[in-house]
Amino acid sequence: MTVTDVRVAETYLPRRDDPAGPEVRRTMSNTRRSDVFAVVGAAASSIALSSVIFTQLAPFDAILGFVVVSYLLFLGIYTLLVSLDESGPTVRDRLAAALIHSLAFVMLVGLVLVVGYTFWRGRQALVHLNFYYQDMGLAGPLQPLSVGGVKHAIVGTLEQIGIALAITIPLGIIGAVFLSEVPGPFSRFVRIIVEAMTALPSIVAGLFIFAMVILGLGVDKSGMAAGLALSVMMLPIIIRAADVVIRLVPGTLREAALALGASQWRTIWHVVLPTARSGITTAVILGTARGIGETSPVLLTAGFAQTLNANPTSGAQTSLPLYTFQMVRTGEPGLIARAFGAAAVLMVLVLFLFVLARLIGGRAPGQLSRGQRRRRVRASRRDAVRFAARDNARRPDLLDTDKAGS
Amino acid sequence: MTATLSDLSSVTVTPSTPDGPEDSPRRIRLRRARSDVLFRAIARAGGSVVLAVMLLVGLFLGVRAVPAVRAVGFGFLTTQNWVPAQLDFGVAGVLVGTVLIALVAISIAVPLATGAALYISEYAPSRLQPVLVNLVDLMAAVPSVVYGIWGFFLLQPHILVRGELGDGLPRFLTTYLGWIPFFQVDDYNPRDPAASPTALTSSTFVAGIIVSMMVTPIIASVMREVFSQAPLGEREGAFALGATKWGMIRSVVLPFGRGGMIGGTMLGLGRALGETIGVFLVISMVFVIQPHILQTGGGSIAALIALRYSDDAGIALAALMAAGLVLFGMTLVVNFAAGIIISRSRSGAASEA
Numbered sequence: 001m002t003v004t005d006v007r008v009a010e011t012y013l014p015r016r017d018d019p020a021g022p023e024v025r026r027t028m029s030n031t032r033r034s035d036v037f038a039v040v041g042a043a044a045s046s047i048a049l050s051s052v053i054f055t056q057l058a059p060f061d062a063i064l065g066f067v068v069v070s071y072l073l074f075l076g077i078y079t080l081l082v083s084l085d086e087s088g089p090t091v092r093d094r095l096a097a098a099l100i101h102s103l104a105f106v107m108l109v110g111l112v113l114v115v116g117y118t119f120w121r122g123r124q125a126l127v128h129l130n131f132y133y134q135d136m137g138l139a140g141p142l143q144p145l146s147v148g149g150v151k152h153a154i155v156g157t158l159e160q161i162g163i164a165l166a167i168t169i170p171l172g173i174i175g176a177v178f179l180s181e182v183p184g185p186f187s188r189f190v191r192i193i194v195e196a197m198t199a200l201p202s203i204v205a206g207l208f209i210f211a212m213v214i215l216g217l218g219v220d221k222s223g224m225a226a227g228l229a230l231s232v233m234m235l236p237i238i239i240r241a242a243d244v245v246i247r248l249v250p251g252t253l254r255e256a257a258l259a260l261g262a263s264q265w266r267t268i269w270h271v272v273l274p275t276a277r278s279g280i281t282t283a284v285i286l287g288t289a290r291g292i293g294e295t296s297p298v299l300l301t302a303g304f305a306q307t308l309n310a311n312p313t314s315g316a317q318t319s320l321p322l323y324t325f326q327m328v329r330t331g332e333p334g335l336i337a338r339a340f341g342a343a344a345v346l347m348v349l350v351l352f353l354f355v356l357a358r359l360i361g362g363r364a365p366g367q368l369s370r371g372q373r374r375r376r377v378r379a380s381r382r383d384a385v386r387f388a389a390r391d392n393a394r395r396p397d398l399l400d401t402d403k404a405g406s
Numbered sequence: 407m408t409a410t411l412s413d414l415s416s417v418t419v420t421p422s423t424p425d426g427p428e429d430s431p432r433r434i435r436l437r438r439a440r441s442d443v444l445f446r447a448i449a450r451a452g453g454s455v456v457l458a459v460m461l462l463v464g465l466f467l468g469v470r471a472v473p474a475v476r477a478v479g480f481g482f483l484t485t486q487n488w489v490p491a492q493l494d495f496g497v498a499g500v501l502v503g504t505v506l507i508a509l510v511a512i513s514i515a516v517p518l519a520t521g522a523a524l525y526i527s528e529y530a531p532s533r534l535q536p537v538l539v540n541l542v543d544l545m546a547a548v549p550s551v552v553y554g555i556w557g558f559f560l561l562q563p564h565i566l567v568r569g570e571l572g573d574g575l576p577r578f579l580t581t582y583l584g585w586i587p588f589f590q591v592d593d594y595n596p597r598d599p600a601a602s603p604t605a606l607t608s609s610t611f612v613a614g615i616i617v618s619m620m621v622t623p624i625i626a627s628v629m630r631e632v633f634s635q636a637p638l639g640e641r642e643g644a645f646a647l648g649a650t651k652w653g654m655i656r657s658v659v660l661p662f663g664r665g666g667m668i669g670g671t672m673l674g675l676g677r678a679l680g681e682t683i684g685v686f687l688v689i690s691m692v693f694v695i696q697p698h699i700l701q702t703g704g705g706s707i708a709a710l711i712a713l714r715y716s717d718d719a720g721i722a723l724a725a726l727m728a729a730g731l732v733l734f735g736m737t738l739v740v741n742f743a744a745g746i747i748i749s750r751s752r753s754g755a756a757s758e759a
Contacts, residue, residue: 065573097529114619194456199676199741216466295550
């Protein structure tokens with residue numbers, strides 16, 4: 001069949017018995033071969049050119065300088081290559097894309113450097129098991145790493161964050177519920193204050209507790225005071241995050257509960273809070289992750305102890321960030337190795353909390369986890385069985401009324 | 407009331423007795439159950455406690471700071487020294503230092519954060535996107551002491567000021583851009599091979615870079631949030647008009663997210679102003695105004711408090727409280743402004759159900 005006998009305005013429909021020929025998969029990708037060539041070529045030539053500059057022409061030898069010069073050359077050569085066969089807007093587009101990609105890459109490198117370096121330097125201390133179950137009571141500054149550890153700091157960190165959580169979880173959730181469920185000028189004012197307080201410098205929180213509790217009430221520096229300082233710092237963070245999540249609960253759910261005759265309290269307890277549960281948990285855990293790593297409020301309020309003090313109400317107590325900080329300040333190589341070990345332990349704690357937060361939270365309100373969905377399916381199956389039983393029980397008199405009607 | 411038939415055809419008339427009383431709006435009275443009254447009382451009390459704690463912070467610092475302010479008066483804001491025993495103290499030097507560190511941090515963090523946020527919201531493959539979002543949030547959760555020791559042990563000696571000569575960015579800047587007053591370093595000749603690189607360490611610039619690593623993720627996560635809310639219709643409109651991706655970003659995403667960008671930047675600025683440990687570990691404190699950001703010595707109010715809090719003498723402590731109050735006021739103003747800008751912008755987090 002030829003195309004010539006098809007008239008101009010008609011649609012040409014291929015017939016079933018037409019030889020279609022082999023189908024060619026269409027490429028959906030946005031990148032063309034020439035784009036890849038441009039990037040690779042520009043990279044290769046920029047590195048080559050800056051190598052020539054650094055080894056043959058100029059007396060430079062800094063690595064940082066080499067990277068910067070190669071990068072600038074790369075941008076220039078890349079622009080040149082693209083402009084050979086593209087128009088102005090496309091060249092700008094490619095250049096912007098290259099810049100944005102490299103900025104994101106720099107940030108990623110920063111994160112990897114920070115985390116990786118801490119673990120790399122901490123490895124010396126981390127391989128000794130005694131690092132986890134001994135305190136520093138027997139370990140002087142020159143003692144090898146096989147003596148002494150951070151048990152006291154781990155205990156201190158957990159106790160202080162525990163105290164802070166015991167205060168901030170109830171107060172934070174009540175505060176967030178107040179902000180979103182009892183609207184009015186007063187709650188608006190509280191919200192403004194709380195939002196402004198989220199950036200409260202942590203050292204000011206420490207200074208406040210130092211002034212009020214330690215100097216004002218005459219309490220010794222202790223884990224309790226540190227926990228109070230941490231809660232002052234964490235409270236606005238938790239309230240704000242929880243408030244945002246509670247406000248995301250669909251209004252229709254609330255209205256449905258109220259329309260069914262539930263009181264406001266019942267609505268919040270049985271509808272709003274369960275719906276926002278994963279988000280509130282995330283808020284609390286992220287606040288904890290912030291609080292657990294804070295050094296400055298603890299520095300002012302907890303004192304510093306070399307041995308285990310499990311009693312938060314009296315005596316100095318050390319926490320992991322404080323331990324890291326104080327060990328670094330000594331400048332003693334052995335103690336600095338311990339400091340990196342403690343920082344690595346702290347990072348693991350933060351990482352653990354963070355992953356936990358993402359596993360629990362990260363879901364929009366009302367979106368169910370697999371377990372919740374299974375539970376809901378079971379409940380509705382139970383209901384179905386119950387309804388069926390009720391219907392069966394009713395059937396005889398239904399039939400009776402039918403007979404009576406006819 | 408006289409209504410003809412033709413009127414009635416188009417107007418709805420509520421039937422009422424012809425000679426009844428005038429219609430009036432029903433008065434709606436809300437009677438709350440006892441449990442609700444109790445609940446609202448508890449919630450209000452909780453809110454009041456939160457408010458009280460927050461106000462107490464300012465109040466307590468203020469009350470404790472009174473002796474210091476009474477002793478030196480307005481000189482507290484202009485004196486460049488910190489010897490409380492001789493009643494010679496003021497925050498002028500450290501205040502300028504705080505602002506300079508924050509400015510260095512912000513000027514590094516904002517381009518980085520903008521790039522990262524744009525990459526995550528516009529360029530990253532959709533499968534990679536949630537991973538990157540989590541990475542940025544994780545970076546924000548890394549404790550400040552970790553950034554501090556990273557800066558002190560890796561960034562400063564191995565990247566910025568390397569070896570005998572102090573090779574690196576600060577040396578380059580002062581050698582070639584030293585004619586700009588900010589980049590000038592006193593008593594240091596970069597062309598003299600015997601010049602000690604210690605003149606370039608522990609500077610405002612190094613501290614600023616460390617702080618920038620801390621605030622970048624905060625700024626980036628606010629910006630990403632806002633960029634990803636840019637309306638799809640407008641994006642597609644830009645593409646349909648023939649815009650390239652960058653053209654679309656410039657004409658839709660960036661204007662839409664401007665409020666969020668400014669607000670996020672100010673949030674980061676607030677964090678940078680109050681950062682303590684990262685600055686304290688690296689900087690060597692001076693109490694005079696030090697405008698040369700590359701030169702050793704600098705200061706911040708937070709680091710000053712961490713350094714001197716163990717001074718027990720009454721007036722010294724009062725002076726620290728006053729310094730804390732200044733810092734508190736500064737961050738509060740910046741944060742208020744950030745909150746207002748974010749909420750006023752079109753891209754504000756309008757999540758009211």
